[in-house]
Amino acid sequence: xxxxxxxxxxxxxxxPMLALVAVFVYLPILANIRFSFYRWSSLSPTWVFVxxxxxxRLFADPLFWSSLGNNAIYAVASLAVQVACGLVLAAVxxxxxxxxxxxxxxxxxxxxxxxxxxxxxxxxxQLLYQPAFGLVNAALETVGLGQFVHAWLGxxxxxxxxxxxxxxxQWTGYIAVLFxxxxxxxxxxxxxxxxxxxxxxxxxxxxxxxPSVRQTTFVLVMITIFGAVKVFDIVxxxxxxxxxxxxxxxxxxxYRSAFQTxxxxxxxxxxxxxxxxxxxxxxxxxxxxxxxx
Amino acid sequence: xxxxxxxxxxxxxxxxxxxPRGAAQAxxxxxxxxxxxxxxxxxxAFFQKVVQEYEAAHPDISIKMxxxxxxxxxxxxxxxxxxxxxxxxxxxxxxxxxxxxVRAGRALDITAALQAPEWQGRWSAAMLEPFRFDGKLYxxxxxxxxxxxxxxxxxxxxxxxxxxxxxxxxxxxxxxxKAAGVTPIALGTQAPWTAAHYIGDLNAKLVPAATRAxxxxxxxPEDKLFTDPGYTEALTRFQExxxxxxxxxxxxxxxxxxxxxxxxxxxxxxxxxxxxxxxPMRSAKIGTDGLGMFPIPPIEDGRGDQKAVTGAPDxxxxxxATQHPKQALDFLNVLTSRANGALYTKQTGRPxxxxxxxxxxxxSAEVLQGVALLQGASAMSxxxxxxxxxxxxxxxxxxxxxLMGGTATPAQVMExxxxxxxxVKREGV
Numbered sequence: 212x213x214x215x216x217x218x219x220x221x222x223x224x225x226x227p228m229l230a231l232v233a234v235f236v237y238l239p240i241l242a243n244i245r246f247s248f249y250r251w252s253s254l255s256p257t258w259v260f261v262x263x264x265x266x267x268r269l270f271a272d273p274l275f276w277s278s279l280g281n282n283a284i285y286a287v288a289s290l291a292v293q294v295a296c297g298l299v300l301a302a303v304x305x306x307x308x309x310x311x312x313x314x315x316x317x318x319x320x321x322x323x324x325x326x327x328x329x330x331x332x333x334x335x336x337q338l339l340y341q342p343a344f345g346l347v348n349a350a351l352e353t354v355g356l357g358q359f360v361h362a363w364l365g366x367x368x369x370x371x372x373x374x375x376x377x378x379x380x381q382w383t384g385y386i387a388v389l390f391x392x393x394x395x396x397x398x399x400x401x402x403x404x405x406x407x408x409x410x411x412x413x414x415x416x417x418x419x420x421x422p423s424v425r426q427t428t429f430v431l432v433m434i435t436i437f438g439a440v441k442v443f444d445i446v447x448x449x450x451x452x453x454x455x456x457x458x459x460x461x462x463x464x465x466y467r468s469a470f471q472t473x474x475x476x477x478x479x480x481x482x483x484x485x486x487x488x489x490x491x492x493x494x495x496x497x498x499x500x501x502x503x504x
Numbered sequence: 505x506x507x508x509x510x511x512x513x514x515x516x517x518x519x520x521x522x523x524p525r526g527a528a529q530a531x532x533x534x535x536x537x538x539x540x541x542x543x544x545x546x547x548x549a550f551f552q553k554v555v556q557e558y559e560a561a562h563p564d565i566s567i568k569m570x571x572x573x574x575x576x577x578x579x580x581x582x583x584x585x586x587x588x589x590x591x592x593x594x595x596x597x598x599x600x601x602x603x604x605x606v607r608a609g610r611a612l613d614i615t616a617a618l619q620a621p622e623w624q625g626r627w628s629a630a631m632l633e634p635f636r637f638d639g640k641l642y643x644x645x646x647x648x649x650x651x652x653x654x655x656x657x658x659x660x661x662x663x664x665x666x667x668x669x670x671x672x673x674x675x676x677x678x679x680x681x682k683a684a685g686v687t688p689i690a691l692g693t694q695a696p697w698t699a700a701h702y703i704g705d706l707n708a709k710l711v712p713a714a715t716r717a718x719x720x721x722x723x724x725p726e727d728k729l730f731t732d733p734g735y736t737e738a739l740t741r742f743q744e745x746x747x748x749x750x751x752x753x754x755x756x757x758x759x760x761x762x763x764x765x766x767x768x769x770x771x772x773x774x775x776x777x778x779x780x781x782x783x784p785m786r787s788a789k790i791g792t793d794g795l796g797m798f799p800i801p802p803i804e805d806g807r808g809d810q811k812a813v814t815g816a817p818d819x820x821x822x823x824x825a826t827q828h829p830k831q832a833l834d835f836l837n838v839l840t841s842r843a844n845g846a847l848y849t850k851q852t853g854r855p856x857x858x859x860x861x862x863x864x865x866x867x868s869a870e871v872l873q874g875v876a877l878l879q880g881a882s883a884m885s886x887x888x889x890x891x892x893x894x895x896x897x898x899x900x901x902x903x904x905x906x907l908m909g910g911t912a913t914p915a916q917v918m919e920x921x922x923x924x925x926x927x928v929k930r931e932g933v
Contacts, residue, residue, distance in 0.1 A: 255610075362756065467898070
């Protein structure tokens with residue numbers, strides 16, 4: 212190929228994909244930012260320009276702050292359980308503690324919840340959490356922990372954490388499998404020489420495994436935080452954001468505003484906030500990643 | 505040459521045979537788009553039959569029907585409205601819900617059309633009222649429903665109680681059931697609209713009708729908005745049923761499907777439910793004759809309307825932008841005829857709104873009782889979550905969940921309702 216065509220070739224090949232991304236991702240994001248400056252009901256053809264009024268209302272809205280708090284709880288729990296415990300699980304699965312075949316079985320068993328349809332998971336756990344005949348309370352009573360029995364999804368104090376727990380059950384195995392892939396890339400010799408030097412399994416984990424999977428950790432932390440900011444489906448199915456807004460997250464509040472209480476502009480404002488939050492965390496993560504290199 | 509001439513001639517002859525001629529050439533195919541919220545097989549079977557019969561009788565009209573379920577409908581209709589591709593005929597709940605479409609200029613004023621002879625005697629005034637705004641009619645009712653108490657006859661007989669005639673008797677019946685070890689009332693408020701039945705009815709019975717109407721439509725002056733003590737009393741009476749142990753444990757953790765199933769398997773004494781659910785709840789356990797119903801009892805010293813029935817019709821609106829209003833109205837006329845109304849009730853179990861459509865041939869004694877209740881009502885108190893503005897309804901329903909969870913008092917809930925109502929009123933919705 213001649214010089215000009217050779218230089219243009221990569222752009223030409225990228226162009227269709229870029230066009231699709233521009234139309235279906237970036238354009239809606241810009242349109243959404245525009246929507247947030249208007250007050251409109253999806254039923255009415257008239258839009259009223261309100262400038263920053265939606266944003267002012269949002270920052271004064273106690274339900275927004277409580278939803279944001281719930282998302283924060285979601286993020287912290289997901290990082291602690293999915294990422295941290297996921298890494299530990301992966302390390303155990305790949306260690307010499309388990310025979311190969313058993314390790315494979317456990318990997319599959321841990322991974323299965325992440326491929327189940329979300330509606331099935333929601334309904335399944337609704338039944339498990341049922342106060343009168345659900346398995347969770349029955350199990351607690353059987354092992355003598357009857358004092359911890361609750362109406363899990365029905366009490367404001369336990370509703371959010373019950374849903375958070377289901378998310379961890381669903382995704383920890385998936386994260387663990389991704390970590391397994393990363394751990395497999397660590398040269399065996401590092402572990403062997405550490406063993407020779409007298410390092411125990413825990414020391415090997417912190418000194419070899421954790422630093423070696425840093426890149427994967429950064430990516431998974433980012434994905435987990437994005438997931439926590441966006442979470443909608445599992446909450447909507449299990450509690451609808453209730454009882455009394457106890458499990459309301461930004462995602463469910465946004466959906467409710469736009470599609471149930473007919474305040475599409477306000478819903479768009481919440482969406483802009485979610486986008487901003489995700490962007491901030493994403494950039495922070497990238498920066499930390501770059502710094503570490 | 506000759507082959508081409510022959511081909512051209514053949515083509516001309518063939519097209520002449522195919523193309524319509526004369527008067528038929530002037531007829532255009534009219535397509536009506538029709539959106540409703542009943543994709544379930546029993547309902548679709550009915551609608552498809554009516555559509556097919558109509559298309560056969562009117563070859564120039566073709567009906568494009570689409571249906572999504574109850575909850576997704578609320579989102580779908582908004583998307584459809586925003587896209588501008590508004591169906592010629594679309595489903596709507598009555599009251600404030602339908603009023604939204606009217607205010608946005610999306611519904612056709614059919615007051616004059618419904619004066620025509622083919623519509624007379626179709627519905628009672630009570631059925632049409634919830635579709636009337638500013639004196640004009642916009643909707644065509646399809647079915648009717650009311651909130652009533654269903655009770656387990658066997659349990660009542662065993663414990664020795666009869667359907668209560670007023671609220672104090674209701675409390676006494678609950679006390680007796682509780683003493684006999686039976687959960688008096690089944691309630692599931694995980695989806696809080698179920699609480700709306702109770703609160704809406706209690707509001708109607710405890711708050712004077714004029715005050716309630718002014719508050720619900722936000723027409724009341726700011727300092728009076730939702731200040732009537734009847735509202736707080738309604739929430740107190742609702743919460744009382746929980747604190748006295750008359751509901752099952754943790755209503756917030758139960759879905760309505762779970763409690764209906766529980767009642768149908770003979771566990772609880774009563775359940776507040778809609779007429780349309782009465783027949784499906786007759787199960788092997790409770791038996792075909794094991795279920796009875798009674799209206800929500802009046803409150804002896806209530807300042808509201810004791811004869812108001814909590815219920816509503818729902819039906820269809822016609823798009824104000826439709827190109828074919830006459831055809832749309834004609835189709836709706838056929839859809840809501842007495843014959844089709846009877847078929848609808850028979851196939852789906854949901855009482856048609858059409859006068860004379862619900863008979864002993866297609867409905868059980870309890871459903872007929874419910875329909876008679878609606879016919880004799882002084883007024884219909886519509887579902888609370890469709891009769892007040894969305895944001896206020898959201899706060900009211902969240903408050904009901906808080907009452908059931910014991911995390912708020914009736915006064916606190918009403919304070920939140922008042923605050924939100926003021927905000928919405930000031931925004932000038």
